[in-house]
Amino acid sequence: MKHIFRGALLAAALAAPLGAASAQVTDLKIMAPAAPGGGWDQTARSMQHVLQSDKIVGNVQVLNVPGAGGTIGLAQFVNGSKGDPNALIVGGYVMVGAIITNKSPVNLSMVTPIARLTGEFEAIAVPANSPLKSMADLVAALKADPQKVSWAGGSAGGTDHITAGLIAKAIGVDPTKINYIAFSGGGESLASILGGKVTVGISSLSEYDAQAKAGKLRILGVSSPTRLPDAKDIPTFKESGVDVEIQNWRMVAAAPGITPEQKKTLAEAVDKMVKSKAWTDMLAQKGWANTYLAGDAFDAQLAKDITSTQAILKDIGLAQ
Amino acid sequence: MSDTPISSTKGPDKARFVIAFGLAILAFVVGWDAWRLSSVNSFSAVGPAAFPTIIAAGLALLSIATAIEAIGEGAQERPRDEIGPMAWVLAGLIGQIVLLPFLGFSIATGWLFAATAKGFGRGPLWAHFLAGAVLCFVIYVIFAKGLQLALPAGPLERLI
Amino acid sequence: MDTFAALAQGLSVALQPMNLLFAFVGVMLGTAVGVLPGIGPALTVALLLPITFKLDPAGSLIMFAGIYYGGMYGGSTASILLNTPGESSSIVTALEGNKMARAGRGGPALATAAIGSFVAGTIATVGLALIAPTVVDIAISFGPEDYFALMVLAFTTVSAAFGSSVTRGLTSLFIGLSLGLIGIDLQSGQARLSFGIPDLLDGVEVTTLAVALFAIGETLSVVAAGARAEEVIEPVKGSVFMNKEDWKRSWKPWLRGTFLGFPIGAMPAGGAEIPTFLSYALEKRLCRKPDEFGNGAIEGVAGPEAANNAAAAGVLVPLLTLGLPTSATAAIMLAGFQQYGLNPGPLLFASAPDLVWGLIASLFIANVMLLVLNLPLVGLWVRLLAIPRPWLYGGILVFATLGTLGANPSLVELGMLLIFGLLGYVLRRYDYPIAPVVVGLILGPLSEQQLRRALAISVGDPLVLFQSPIAVTLYALAALALLGPLLFYLLTGRKAPVGGDED
Numbered sequence: 001m002k003h004i005f006r007g008a009l010l011a012a013a014l015a016a017p018l019g020a021a022s023a024q025v026t027d028l029k030i031m032a033p034a035a036p037g038g039g040w041d042q043t044a045r046s047m048q049h050v051l052q053s054d055k056i057v058g059n060v061q062v063l064n065v066p067g068a069g070g071t072i073g074l075a076q077f078v079n080g081s082k083g084d085p086n087a088l089i090v091g092g093y094v095m096v097g098a099i100i101t102n103k104s105p106v107n108l109s110m111v112t113p114i115a116r117l118t119g120e121f122e123a124i125a126v127p128a129n130s131p132l133k134s135m136a137d138l139v140a141a142l143k144a145d146p147q148k149v150s151w152a153g154g155s156a157g158g159t160d161h162i163t164a165g166l167i168a169k170a171i172g173v174d175p176t177k178i179n180y181i182a183f184s185g186g187g188e189s190l191a192s193i194l195g196g197k198v199t200v201g202i203s204s205l206s207e208y209d210a211q212a213k214a215g216k217l218r219i220l221g222v223s224s225p226t227r228l229p230d231a232k233d234i235p236t237f238k239e240s241g242v243d244v245e246i247q248n249w250r251m252v253a254a255a256p257g258i259t260p261e262q263k264k265t266l267a268e269a270v271d272k273m274v275k276s277k278a279w280t281d282m283l284a285q286k287g288w289a290n291t292y293l294a295g296d297a298f299d300a301q302l303a304k305d306i307t308s309t310q311a312i313l314k315d316i317g318l319a320q
Numbered sequence: 321m322s323d324t325p326i327s328s329t330k331g332p333d334k335a336r337f338v339i340a341f342g343l344a345i346l347a348f349v350v351g352w353d354a355w356r357l358s359s360v361n362s363f364s365a366v367g368p369a370a371f372p373t374i375i376a377a378g379l380a381l382l383s384i385a386t387a388i389e390a391i392g393e394g395a396q397e398r399p400r401d402e403i404g405p406m407a408w409v410l411a412g413l414i415g416q417i418v419l420l421p422f423l424g425f426s427i428a429t430g431w432l433f434a435a436t437a438k439g440f441g442r443g444p445l446w447a448h449f450l451a452g453a454v455l456c457f458v459i460y461v462i463f464a465k466g467l468q469l470a471l472p473a474g475p476l477e478r479l480i
Numbered sequence: 481m482d483t484f485a486a487l488a489q490g491l492s493v494a495l496q497p498m499n500l501l502f503a504f505v506g507v508m509l510g511t512a513v514g515v516l517p518g519i520g521p522a523l524t525v526a527l528l529l530p531i532t533f534k535l536d537p538a539g540s541l542i543m544f545a546g547i548y549y550g551g552m553y554g555g556s557t558a559s560i561l562l563n564t565p566g567e568s569s570s571i572v573t574a575l576e577g578n579k580m581a582r583a584g585r586g587g588p589a590l591a592t593a594a595i596g597s598f599v600a601g602t603i604a605t606v607g608l609a610l611i612a613p614t615v616v617d618i619a620i621s622f623g624p625e626d627y628f629a630l631m632v633l634a635f636t637t638v639s640a641a642f643g644s645s646v647t648r649g650l651t652s653l654f655i656g657l658s659l660g661l662i663g664i665d666l667q668s669g670q671a672r673l674s675f676g677i678p679d680l681l682d683g684v685e686v687t688t689l690a691v692a693l694f695a696i697g698e699t700l701s702v703v704a705a706g707a708r709a710e711e712v713i714e715p716v717k718g719s720v721f722m723n724k725e726d727w728k729r730s731w732k733p734w735l736r737g738t739f740l741g742f743p744i745g746a747m748p749a750g751g752a753e754i755p756t757f758l759s760y761a762l763e764k765r766l767c768r769k770p771d772e773f774g775n776g777a778i779e780g781v782a783g784p785e786a787a788n789n790a791a792a793a794g795v796l797v798p799l800l801t802l803g804l805p806t807s808a809t810a811a812i813m814l815a816g817f818q819q820y821g822l823n824p825g826p827l828l829f830a831s832a833p834d835l836v837w838g839l840i841a842s843l844f845i846a847n848v849m850l851l852v853l854n855l856p857l858v859g860l861w862v863r864l865l866a867i868p869r870p871w872l873y874g875g876i877l878v879f880a881t882l883g884t885l886g887a888n889p890s891l892v893e894l895g896m897l898l899i900f901g902l903l904g905y906v907l908r909r910y911d912y913p914i915a916p917v918v919v920g921l922i923l924g925p926l927s928e929q930q931l932r933r934a935l936a937i938s939v940g941d942p943l944v945l946f947q948s949p950i951a952v953t954l955y956a957l958a959a960l961a962l963l964g965p966l967l968f969y970l971l972t973g974r975k976a977p978v979g980g981d982e983d
Contacts, residue, residue, distance in 0.1 A: 035887065036469070036526045042815070063470045066888050068681040075678065101669055102681055150937050156669035181936050182666045184929070187798065187806035191748035194802070195620045197937060210803045214827050318669045335910060343651065350658050353673050366935050368668040371928045375657050382654055385647045398909070402706035409703050409877075413696070413898045416881060417891055429881060433874040439703045442870030456878065463886060467527050472889050
């Protein structure tokens with residue numbers, strides 16, 4: 001084992017000055033800007049697993065740098081990995097919001113985005129005995145008095161809050177008037193919905209899935225562009241007349257200041273990984289949807305997300 | 321350990337005055353932060369500034385109470401603390417923070433161990449440093465291989 | 481009697497030699513990481529998930545159960561022997577446990593913690609198997625206003641039990657409350673007391689503060705005392721094991737701790753810390769020798785230890801019956817279920833009974849195994865205290881920083897350890913109690929968030945706080961805790977048996 005590893009290091013050292021002559025990455029450090037166990041950490045460790053088991057990359061290390069919605073890890077990555085062709089960072093839509101609300105000195109334009117890997121869609125749920133039967137009912141209730149509709153979701157300024165704000169805006173209700181109640185954990189907010197303490201819950205669809213199947217919750221709508229293959233009976237926000245589409249995605253990015261060739265090598269490795277059977281199996285096992293998007297298409301989508309997030313956070317009063 | 325011989329003499333207790341002053345500063349900082357937040361538009365009845373305001377008020381009251389006690393109870397004799405040994409332990413902790421980014425977990429924490437032992441009167445420094453560094457290196461390997469957790473690496477750790 | 485048949489079936493799975501081995505590996509790993517402050521069972525299970533995927537579902541769930549209970553156990557061992565609470569739920573254990581260990585009674589302290597954990601774990605696991613659906617219905621009916629009332633009860637009982645000087649106890653509490661403000665406010669998204677330092681945005685970690693105040697503060701004050709505090713730590717004085725009086729003083733706290741821990745642990749926002757606070761306060765109130773509290777009262781170890789283990793089982797109630805993960809560990813266990821294609825939720829008991837019962841059975845096995853493994857080790861553990869002081873304290877500091885670095889390799893985190901360590905030293909030097917600082921940090925943010933949630937849901941109507949019967953009951957209990965000693969005095973004309981110096 002050790003010999004192979006030393007050999008790999010040596011090969012990496014030799015390959016670097018030659019300007020990545022071989023399109024093979026031998027040694028990779030993936031930063032998960034979160035504590036072990038969370039979504040980004042699991043993404044990084046799943047990547048590690050697949051890249052190594054399919055021998056796409058010789059040796060992969062995962063480094064956890066938790067804190068402040070990933071912005072601490074991002075700052076460390078931007079400052080510490082400049083020009084390093086063997087460094088990747090995992091991130092996601094949550095980071096886009098955290099950079100804005102935390103007034104982070106570093107942002108995603110300072111790294112080299114490689115690809116969007118997975119994504120989840122947001123859903124709105126009510127208890128089974130709620131008088132709200134559809135998105136239309138919710139819209140009517142919001143228009144009548146936004147204060148009377150309490151929303152249970154994740155922390156203020158997070159994806160759930162942003163989605164609630166977008167919905168209010170789309171139906172012509174002042175986003176600062178929504179009665180959003182933040183919970184620190186999925187279990188706690190779910191309990192408050194099941195217990196009928198709040199009017200609606202807003203979170204990723206997977207959080208509500210099991211409860212909905214058991215008939216304890218009713219899902220009013222989902223934020224995907226079209227109906228989801230494994231949830232065909234749930235209408236999208238759009239078809240209910242609420243023009244909101246949002247995806248809570250996870251991505252991988254490379255270090256700032258790498259050459260286009262180095263970026264290409266990394267992108268190819270990621271592409272190979274995403275198309276492998278091991279990755280497909282991993283996603284199925286974790287219940288993550290593959291929303292792979294790379295190259296210019298991803299860059300454009302990222303830019304769009306950043307602009308729209310900036311706008312909505314301003315509207316709900318969390319950014320200047 | 322708390323069997324501190326207490327005997328009051330004339331005059332106020334200076335140490336408690338210092339504590340009262342510290343509490344007043346803390347009250348000011350918390351209160352100032354709350355005041356800064358109160359301008360933030362908030363959609364709920366109780367905003368982010370309410371609790372800090374209450375806590376700042378509590379701290380201010382405690383500061384006054386402590387000052388009154390300092391006068392009432394009078395100066396207290398407290399046994400003198402030994403600065404030398406304490407400085408060693410603090411040097412160990414500060415040294416670890418300084419060394420960690422450059423020399424990695426094993427060396428920085430080996431220093432912490434050696435300096436603490438020195439503070440408790442056990443030398444020589446270098447032998448304890450060596451023993452500590454070796455111990456920490458083993459811990460590093462266990463963490464890296466067994467738990468897949470990366471502790472800060474330095475020249476020593478990069479050897480594996 | 482389907483339940484018992486199912487449980488027997490689960491036990492027969494868990495008792496297979498291979499699965500016993502997994503349980504053994506699990507409890508060993510769990511104990512090892514539980515000892516490290518900052519690195520808890522959640523993190524370990526998360527890191528082991530990819531590895532255990534290669535095992536069969538029963539094997540890996542059994543291992544998780546072992547890690548889960550082992551982690552709770554390791555946390556208390558470190559608290560008692562080294563005064564470095566490994567988990568936030570074993571902070572209270574350090575108060576009396578470490579005092580006992582220093583007085584040569586480490587053996588009985590570890591034993592009462594072990595047996596108490598076993599008793600509580602077993603009763604709570606039976607509760608989990610038999611009355612989970614009933615418990616969860618009550619737990620779910622708790623709203624933010626009820627949680628706020630629970631926090632008020634915790635504040636009043638705990639502060640009534642702190643130390644002789646009201647000013648000093650409150651000062652410590654308010655320092656903790658101020659520290660609790662640091663970071664992003666959940667409800668408004670605004671940063672408080674963070675001064676533009678990104679590392680402060682997530683607030684102060686409870687284990688970081690506890691380890692700094694207890695272990696580092698203690699080390700600094702011992703070294704500063706120098707020759708003056710040449711107190712000899714006696715590893716063993718008297719029996720290594722519990723004597724008859726220890727048993728007599730322990731069994732009631734075990735049971736009371738269990739009945740506090742299990743239901744509160746089952747509440748979605750209950751947690752494992754609050755029952756330990758309540759148990760400590762309750763035992764101090766009920767103890768025949770209240771002046772022993774603060775100097776190593778065995779009740780102060782037995783009760784909270786039973787409470788935190790019962791709470792650990794309680795957390796599984798909403799997880800298994802509703803699929804609600806209410807703690808970090810539960811969330812990871814849920815991920816473990818998902819690995820095997822199980823959809824945790826209200827249908828879990830029906831759709832995968834063998835796995836659920838297998839898990840419950842392995843909790844029993846893990847519990848028994850921990851007891852069998854640890855009781856003989858008590859004698860060995862207490863020998864740790866025979867290590868010469870330079871090495872013992874050197875080791876404690878290595879240990880304290882290691883746990884913090886493992887969970888979050890950040891220099892700011894180490895800096896916090898140093899600053900809070902100095903704070904701990906100053907508090908000790910001027911006779912301020914330490915525990916209320918930690919209590920303030922834990923309860924402050926919780927009570928603030930629950931109060932604000934309650935008022936947001938009611939759109940600002942404060943009456944909502946007193947309209948729920950649960951809340952009113954809890955306020956009545958709080959009033960009793962606060963005014964009880966006074967009533968006692970008025971009725972009997974003598975001072976209530978409460979008080980005694982703390983720290």
